[in-house]
Amino acid sequence: MAEKSDSTLQVTGSRPVVPLIPANNYISLDRVRMVYENRCVFDSLSCGFPRGRVSVVLGGSGSGKSTILRLIGGLIRPLAGVVTVDGQNVGRLSYHGLNVLRRKLGMVFQGGALLDSYTVFENVALPLREQRLQSEREIAGAVHEILSAVGVSDADDLLPGELSGGMLRRVALARAIIRKPEVLLCDEPFSGLDPISIRRMEALLVQINREFGMTMIVVSHDIPSTMRMADHVLLLLGARIWEGSPAEMRRSDDAEAAEFFRDGPERLQPQGKS
Numbered sequence: 001m002a003e004k005s006d007s008t009l010q011v012t013g014s015r016p017v018v019p020l021i022p023a024n025n026y027i028s029l030d031r032v033r034m035v036y037e038n039r040c041v042f043d044s045l046s047c048g049f050p051r052g053r054v055s056v057v058l059g060g061s062g063s064g065k066s067t068i069l070r071l072i073g074g075l076i077r078p079l080a081g082v083v084t085v086d087g088q089n090v091g092r093l094s095y096h097g098l099n100v101l102r103r104k105l106g107m108v109f110q111g112g113a114l115l116d117s118y119t120v121f122e123n124v125a126l127p128l129r130e131q132r133l134q135s136e137r138e139i140a141g142a143v144h145e146i147l148s149a150v151g152v153s154d155a156d157d158l159l160p161g162e163l164s165g166g167m168l169r170r171v172a173l174a175r176a177i178i179r180k181p182e183v184l185l186c187d188e189p190f191s192g193l194d195p196i197s198i199r200r201m202e203a204l205l206v207q208i209n210r211e212f213g214m215t216m217i218v219v220s221h222d223i224p225s226t227m228r229m230a231d232h233v234l235l236l237l238g239a240r241i242w243e244g245s246p247a248e249m250r251r252s253d254d255a256e257a258a259e260f261f262r263d264g265p266e267r268l269q270p271q272g273k274s
Contacts, residue, residue, distance in 0.1 A: 033081055042078075056229070149174070166201065173186075
């Protein structure tokens with residue numbers, strides 16, 4: 001994907017600057033504080049994710065990458081600060097309001113998170129059946145269309161345990177996008193995949209972004225993939241963050257950021273949820 005740039009590289013944290021959050025951001029976090037037990041994950045995190053672009057979130061284990069996705073989805077609420085999706089303050093939404101918001105969101109969980117006792121067809125059909133807006137014939141047509149689009153045709157009756165790692169991720173992706181969400185959140189979609197499967201999954205995500213214009217946020221530890229697919233990169237390192245295009249990241253004259261991108265593939269092996 002061609003690299004695009006809406007702004008110059010932004011660095012916040014130990015060097016106090018006013019973070020630039022462009023007006024075209026569909027999602028933003030403003031001075032968010034998040035603490036787990038006695039560990040402060042974010043003290044005052046401000047960042048934004050542009051509409052219709054592929055954003056990739058990088059950072060070491062425990063840096064808060066997956067926490068950002070959970071905040072956006074309203075699965076957790078910040079201790080302070082504001083999380084905004086399409087102009088809505090997620091933390092102030094009612095139970096009904098959260099349900100309405102989540103209809104705009106699709107999520108690919110780490111490891112796929114398919115239901116083990118459900119077939120591929122049943123897993124992908126589940127979001128449509130929960131809506132109760134379509135007939136079984138219409139659901140079947142939609143499921144087969146989306147499975148074909150992600151390259152997993154003729155797998156209707158297979159169980160998740162019978163799928164390869166790459167197939168499992170593509171089925172999870174099909175389930176996440178079956179309702180054509182406005183936002184797609186992907187938590188470590190490349191984890192545990194071989195290089196060929198990573199390339200296929202990466203190309204599929206880019207294709208979906210181009211075809212449907214989804215605002216896409218991908219948590220990853222794979223720097224080569226990030227540099228190929230991302231329009232926008234968010235790098236979390238301790239109290240500091242960097243935002244910019246892949247090209248801007250490469251040109252950074254900050255020693256810590258430069259070291260990260262030089263040594264990243266070794267430093268970013270996932271060691272747990274963050």
